[in-house]
Amino acid sequence: MRTALRLVDEHGLPALTMRALATELRVSPMALYNHVRDKNELINLMVDLMLGEVDLPTNTGDWTTQLRALACSIHQVLTTHPGLARVYSTKVRIGPHSLRIMERGLGLLLQAGFRQSDAADAFFALFTYTAGCHQMGRVDPRDYSALPSKQIPSITTVTAHLNGVHQHGRFEYGLDTLLTGLKTTHNPTPQHHPTAA
């Protein structure tokens, strides 16, 4: 599992081949199938291994700062594993580490007084945004190909705006927007442990 993760980190997801992984492990390609049903299961296990690196937030501060810390930790882990990040949001994977994250995220929202359905929707939004950030690659210059020449000038301005997708702070902007949106919309219902105003 670890060498598979290293392989993807170094050479990208398409470099992850049963054959390549096997030779990396100095073993026959078929040997892998004694430990894993198929490539899909291998990837699922890799994703959960990666999610083990996510730090759960400490129990201090209000719910927005804790949610923010959780999302940032996920974001950072996905940043260090860009190849696997691309596959993360593809499916809601049920592994021990992914469950741990979902329980905490939902728990924070429920504790904050969100109704069950709203908590699910809110967590889904945060999750989707966080994972979605890592799906996008750079603009490929070859994609300019079949463009009506009339639009060509606008390319430069638009891509100038968007090509800094992984600029520092870009992720945080949307994250904070989501959180202030949640805080604004949210009508807190009384809790068992209300914090002193």
Place this chain on the structure above:
Amino acid sequence: MRTALRLVDEHGLPALTMRALATELRVSPMALYNHVRDKNELINLMVDLMLGEVDLPTNTGDWTTQLRALACSIHQVLTTHPGLARVYSTKVRIGPHSLRIMERGLGLLLQAGFRQSDAADAFFALFTYTAGCHQMGRVDPRDYSALPSKQIPSITTVTAHLNGVHQHGRFEYGLDTLLTGLKTTHNPTPQHHPTAA
């Protein structure tokens, strides 16, 4: 292009094979390479064909309702083409239709008085969330496999929350959260055509 799109809509992205598309068109597999450099270009063209179905919002209402309409239109188009939707957010594609959308989205934010960098970040957040929503599939029951039995009870509660990912209104919840977040954060700077308060 159209038959390729139909093929993906009906049988999913993995069914899109140069060979399968060729036989669908009653033609030799190699004939396709006279119209397209490789499969990657084919997919890029398909994506832009799909984006042509997006309706740009009418110029009525304030910027949030127009942005909302734009995002909803994208969402609806992605919903009708789930196979291609999965590939959409993978890359910032530069086609005539995708440019049209980006120009409008950025334009609305700039017109609303956002600074250039904030407009880019805000559009990126909306774009990421909208596209990211269509990356996730259902939970696969086989993924319960290697779970420590201790966590099994929490599965049911967590998946019960999250498995309705495509429930009606789920997308809109996060979208509206983002928009109210933008509205709340935003300090409108004076415009050339200020609306009467």
Place this chain on the structure above:
DNA sequence: ACCTGAACACCGTTCAAGT
């Protein structure tokens, strides 16, 4: 319980050849 080599049914794509 674990590993192996050969083989099968696929891929995308190149290339020489045709019209």
Place this chain on the structure above:
DNA sequence: ACCTGAACACCGTTCAAGT
């Protein structure tokens, strides 16, 4: 300018056989 068939270099995976 467009199409074709054969072939190449890959895939994931099955299967019978070994230890």
